[in-house]
Amino acid sequence: MSKRAPDVAVLTANRLHDGIVVFLSANGRWVESIEAAAVARSPDEVRCLEEQGARDSAANLVVEPYLAEVGEAGGRLIPRRTRERVRVEGPSILDDVPGYVPAGEAGVRPLVSNVRVPHNAGGEGSDPVSVEAA
Amino acid sequence: MYRYDEFDATFVRQRVAQFRDQVARRVSGELNEDEFKPLRLRNGVYLQLHAYMLRIAVPYGTLSSRQMRKLAHIARVYDRGYGHFTTRQNLQFNWPRLSDIPDILDELADVEMHAIQTSGNCIRNVTADHFAGATADEVADPRPYAEIIRQWSSLHPEFSFLPRKFKVAVIASEHDRAAMKLHDIGLHLKRLDGGGLGFAVWVGGGMGRTPLIAKLIRDDLPEEDLLTYLEAILRIYNLHGRRDNIYKARIKILVDALGIEAVAAQVEEEWLRIRDGALKLPEAEIRRIETYFAPPAFDERPPKAAVRAPVSHDGRAFDRWVARNTHAHKQPGYAIVTISLKPIGGIPGDASAEQMDAIADLAERYSFDEVRVTHEQNLVLPHVRLGDLREVYRALKAIGLAEANAGLVTDIIACPGLDYCALANARSIPIAQRISERLAARQDQIGDLKIKISGCINACGHHHVGHIGILGVEKRGEEHYQLLLGGSGAEDAALGAISGPGFGPDGIVDAVEKVVERYLELRAGPDEPFLAAYARLGDAPFKEALYAA
Numbered sequence: 001m002s003k004r005a006p007d008v009a010v011l012t013a014n015r016l017h018d019g020i021v022v023f024l025s026a027n028g029r030w031v032e033s034i035e036a037a038a039v040a041r042s043p044d045e046v047r048c049l050e051e052q053g054a055r056d057s058a059a060n061l062v063v064e065p066y067l068a069e070v071g072e073a074g075g076r077l078i079p080r081r082t083r084e085r086v087r088v089e090g091p092s093i094l095d096d097v098p099g100y101v102p103a104g105e106a107g108v109r110p111l112v113s114n115v116r117v118p119h120n121a122g123g124e125g126s127d128p129v130s131v132e133a134a
Numbered sequence: 135m136y137r138y139d140e141f142d143a144t145f146v147r148q149r150v151a152q153f154r155d156q157v158a159r160r161v162s163g164e165l166n167e168d169e170f171k172p173l174r175l176r177n178g179v180y181l182q183l184h185a186y187m188l189r190i191a192v193p194y195g196t197l198s199s200r201q202m203r204k205l206a207h208i209a210r211v212y213d214r215g216y217g218h219f220t221t222r223q224n225l226q227f228n229w230p231r232l233s234d235i236p237d238i239l240d241e242l243a244d245v246e247m248h249a250i251q252t253s254g255n256c257i258r259n260v261t262a263d264h265f266a267g268a269t270a271d272e273v274a275d276p277r278p279y280a281e282i283i284r285q286w287s288s289l290h291p292e293f294s295f296l297p298r299k300f301k302v303a304v305i306a307s308e309h310d311r312a313a314m315k316l317h318d319i320g321l322h323l324k325r326l327d328g329g330g331l332g333f334a335v336w337v338g339g340g341m342g343r344t345p346l347i348a349k350l351i352r353d354d355l356p357e358e359d360l361l362t363y364l365e366a367i368l369r370i371y372n373l374h375g376r377r378d379n380i381y382k383a384r385i386k387i388l389v390d391a392l393g394i395e396a397v398a399a400q401v402e403e404e405w406l407r408i409r410d411g412a413l414k415l416p417e418a419e420i421r422r423i424e425t426y427f428a429p430p431a432f433d434e435r436p437p438k439a440a441v442r443a444p445v446s447h448d449g450r451a452f453d454r455w456v457a458r459n460t461h462a463h464k465q466p467g468y469a470i471v472t473i474s475l476k477p478i479g480g481i482p483g484d485a486s487a488e489q490m491d492a493i494a495d496l497a498e499r500y501s502f503d504e505v506r507v508t509h510e511q512n513l514v515l516p517h518v519r520l521g522d523l524r525e526v527y528r529a530l531k532a533i534g535l536a537e538a539n540a541g542l543v544t545d546i547i548a549c550p551g552l553d554y555c556a557l558a559n560a561r562s563i564p565i566a567q568r569i570s571e572r573l574a575a576r577q578d579q580i581g582d583l584k585i586k587i588s589g590c591i592n593a594c595g596h597h598h599v600g601h602i603g604i605l606g607v608e609k610r611g612e613e614h615y616q617l618l619l620g621g622s623g624a625e626d627a628a629l630g631a632i633s634g635p636g637f638g639p640d641g642i643v644d645a646v647e648k649v650v651e652r653y654l655e656l657r658a659g660p661d662e663p664f665l666a667a668y669a670r671l672g673d674a675p676f677k678e679a680l681y682a683a
Contacts, residue, residue: 017161018231019186060163063181081611083552086561087183091553093563096479098534099486101215103229 006069010037010077011049012087013062020103021087022062024052030062034077034088039070135198135504136281136426138246145289146243149250153177154236161233176256178249179235182556188227188235189252190242194262194280194304195223195507199494202505204245206490212238217490219475219483221547221594222301223261223507224252228554250288255296257287257368263305263312264508267427268470268516270462274331276306276323278423279360282415286361293368297375298383300368301340313509313623315339315348316599318385319367321360332356337367337397338389339627341593346386347627349394351401357420359405361413366405370397430502430517432465452527454578455538460523467520471501472540473513473530478574479567482548483511485535492533500526509596510547510584512540543583543650544570547596551589551606552613558589560606560613561639568643573650580650583664586621599623601664602646603630615642619649619676620668631673634681645680652679 011024012034022030023037031037040046046067053065068087069080079085086092094100138146153173160170174180178189190205197205205225209217212234213227220226230238242248251258260280267275283302287293293300303312306323314320320336333355339348355363371385374392389397461470473493475483485493497505497515500522506514518526530536539545546569549555551562566587573580586600590607597603603618614636621630637645650664652675657667668676 014181014185017233019181019184021184057167060161060166063167082560082608082613083183083558086552090184092561093481093553093567096481096567097216097486098480098484099209099215099488103214 006046006067006080007041008072009040009046009049009067009069010034011040011053011065012037012068012084013053013057013065016060016063019063024049024056024065028052030056034070034079037077039072039077040067135196136193136277136423142246143243146246146248146250149177149248150236150239150243153239157232157236172254174232175253176250177235177239178252179230179232180253180556182228182550182554183552184554185229186232186235187554188230188238188249189220190225190227190247190249191252191259192223192225192247192507193284194260194266194277195264195509196262196266196277197505197507198245199498199503199505201245201247202490202494202497204241204247206487206494208238208241209487209490216484216486218481218550219485219507219511219513221509221511221549221596222259223264223509224259225507226550228550253299255298255300256294257283257290257296257300257302260284260287261301261303261312261317261509263307263310264506264514265311265461265470265516266306266506267429268463268465268468269307270464271309272306272323272464273325274306274323275424275427276304276321277427278420279321279323279333279357280304281423281426282360282420283364286364286413293372296368296372297377298380300371300385302364308625310623310625310627311508313596313599313627315625315627316341316345316596316623317348318371319364320348323357326354326356330356333360335363335367338386338394340384340386341596341598342384343381343591344384344387344390345593345598345629346390347629348386349389351394351398358415358417359409360415362409362411363401363405365408365413366401369404370400374400429465430504432468432517433519435467451536451538452524455527455536456523458538458542459540460518463517465517469518469520469523471515471518471523471526472508473515473535474537474539474545475512475535476539476545476570477534477537478539478544479571481563482546482566485513489533489535492529493535496526496529510545512545539577541582541584542577543573543580543585544577545584546570547584547586547600549588549590549595551587551595555589555594557592558606559608560589560615562587562589562595562604562606565604565606565615565639565642569646572643572647576650576654579660580654581660581663583650583653584623585646586623596623597621598629599627600630601668602649604642604646607636609636613639615639617642617645617649617680619673620665622665626665633673634677648679649676652676 026038068084159165180187218226303314303317304321316339322334326332335352336348337351459472501515546566548562548566552558584601586596587604588595588597599621605616616636617633618630622628
């Protein structure tokens, strides 16, 4: 994968407390829908997203933020790579998973506390190509 | 089954308490991700594409009903209603919240389970023949030795920072059901010339980016020397294994680079130094551990019901299931039952909480409270009376797990692939589903044929040793699949060869069908399995089927 900054991109990460896929929105909040993501269309906008991601990673809101290249079709944001499309859409096989209960309907206990921590300006973003060995 | 002693129970609880504190510090911001990641990995917690993943150890693939019910409970309360059984006899939950994981680990500790050393550069969960202690063709139950290795390797201070992960498998039959020769160390328990038990020791096997079959390093290791010899191998590996390149760090690379003779010489030198030290196994200790795995109290009376008598409308289907999914037991009047987690078009290895509970009930009622997990992502009831087979079959049918396909072309291994895994390049599960649907009607005609699918080069789906292997890759941002032919993970271990240019997601299913059809066309008869036909014919007719215009 090229490390060059993509031309049109959104910033994505996993939420710290539950690992769910999130996108940085225009109002600076991390949201689950790519449709609400802030889209960077210039090097300056890309840099802004990356800086916000680094801050929120350092503030322990999200884990390993990185840029995902997207295209725009029919008013929708569509990631270029299959990997990112799967992250947006979720596992493609959930209808076939035996006993699958969607989030919110499962017997999962409600979270006791919200882990949102005040921003701080320091810290470095994670390397987007770092991976965990199997 | 092995029961925790006070030491085991205390150390597992201590680990849970430590991890609870580590999670709290991560959530509060005291630890950043770089600091926390090695800690969570040591407790089996990965961050995957969509969520955290918790990998739970099932030592040597053995579970009690109580433990299976606990897994069902965790699936229901903390996850999304199901779990995934893996190619290392473990179980993975795909959706746990980080903040819940300490509670999950506490629940696991209640039933003597944990997630320690299911990740990281350490000695991983020891696997074993899933028919251990039951099969008619073993010299002895290999699980006591697997348990001894578990105790030795758990939090072993010298081997907690190995160059890379380290996997051990133990078998005790000539038939290898544990892919023993594809492990860092494979142990084959056998009767030595002097009459005592001992091991053939194989070293340097593995799949991944550089697949290699293990080499025989010692053919006659007495059982009392098991740990001293393993310690010697691990020391040589820890000393000389590469740490500069993650892809060159496994012991297989060291063995391949130095040659088995040079590695053996160094291991022998170290072993002679420590052979009579503290790790020499006292006979009494081996026999003490064996008592935990003593055979259950089998019913010695002959079975009341004839197994194959068709007494109902499900008679023919039942007969098929008995023929495919049962295996000869060492105890007359009993059978080993394979519960296929591969319903036609289903997801290999997935089980719902309800299915897990039902299987726990079956194990309790019909199999002396035992379930096994296989590296082929199925479950096993190891000790079922022949007279109970029909009831077991009906109960499995009621939960959708009575497919009579063990070892057939629809009994496919598939890693989680790009549907879940952060490492994957392509999806594995949908390919398995479509191949299963495509070939289901002909599976009995096709006979024994193992398809194994990985979504990346790390080879969790064992594609290198599939009779037909499939490797998912990324090509210009899209999913693409290579086809491999002629591999085997059994006693005739062999690595498959790439057939030629790869295929897209639709083309790979067609390609598998073409290979299967060419096999049916050219085989000497129904008794010539795919691998034998491939060995006789070579790859040319299959390539012709795949690539000729």
